[in-house]
Amino acid sequence: MLINELSHRSGVSARALRHYDRLGLLSSRRLDNGYRDFTDCAVEEVRRIRLLLDIGLTLQAAAQVLPCFTEDGELTACPTARERLRGQILEVDSSIAQLQRLREQLTGTLANLVDI
Template structure:
């Protein structure tokens, strides 16, 4: 299928699909006219990429975790996936701690405002 059709079926822009293809996250072949041709399984591949991006992984981590999916689309408990997901949880926990600290500072500043 051509990139426009893949974009329509996956809900992802052609620009993003070209980027994924350049990073070898998607596989395509070039037609004689230079157009990218994607297999039908590319829709599922894009779904997997988007899932990993939606949980906060960067594209480098996505590339490392993609091989951990089974052919039917399930993420296995391979060491790479476990390590990356644990790392992402740690990053989320750190962000929460920073936001809680910021909230405390904001609340303290608000409480100390002088009516003028």
């Protein structure tokens, strides 16, 4: 299938699909006219990529975790997936702590506002 059909079937922009393809996250072949040709499996590949991006992984991290999916589309407990997901949890925890500190600063600043 051509990129526009994959875009329509996956709900992901053609631009993003080209980017995934350039990074090697999607597999395609080039037709004689230079167009990318994707197999029907590409829809599932895009779903997996989007799942990993939605949980906050970078494209580079997603590339490392993609081999951990089964043919049925389930993420397995392979060491790479475990390591990357644990790392993502640590990053989320760090962001939460930073936001809590910022909230405390804002609350303190608001409490110290002087009426004019």
